[in-house]
Amino acid sequence: MPELPEVETVRRGLSPVMEGAVIARAEVNRPDLRWPLPERMAERLTGARVERLWRRSKYLLADLSTGETLLVHLGMSGRILISGVTIGDFHYPHPAPENHDHVVFHLGTGARVTFNDSRRFGAMDLMPTAAAEAHWLLRDLGPEPLGNGFDEVYLAARLKGRRTPVKSALLDQRLVAGLGNIYVCEALHRAGISPLRHAGRISGKRAAGLVPVIREVLAEAIEAGGSSLRDYRKADGELGYFQHSFRVYDRVGRPCPRPGCGGTIARAVQSGRSSFYCPRCQR
């Protein structure tokens, strides 16, 4: 499942292809994904110019010249492919249509953006741009972890008095938007905080220390995604997925990578999801 860095990588890959381009034809091949697609979606998108492509949490948003904003969520298995474009000295020809190519944007530039989703947990919606932030999927989200609203004072205040494990607190999208299982595990390891520790029992100083490490793990992953984007020949026109090495995630039984620790990565199940951590250096 794509997390924030993957979605940001998709946005950065799509941005030069879509921003400023007109959707000459929108091909909508089925009435629904996870939920019904917007009414008359193809008609409402046709002729619209993409003014700005942005991201909120794990949602991609395209502000259109029609005054509407298109929301795209990749869900579990959603993939976005670009074709008919030349990037660097590499040209992506249009691929043959595939099963599960549910929505295809044919751009005025000759480029094509294809949304393929075999399991259909993805979603798309259209709303007035002025009301985009109030959309039901976005309105309750906490601050962006890479934005100014997420700082030491904010996080310490939000963790204080909380009885849930810190892992669950950080996965709460109302506290901070877009953090998922992988990057929470990685950040807690770097901060030396056990995922099992109750949020309210972390000192203000240690809670404050979580902010820079959360930003760091996300920024490094986005940078890794950017590197994969630059390596276009491997990307096949598919955006957002890249090989990334994790320090603790999915590394149960391996030695802790913290210099001098000597511990072994363990797994615990919390709220039905695996936490990977080092019991020796994460307290």
Ligand SMILES: [Zn+2]
């Ligand atoms: Zn360790």
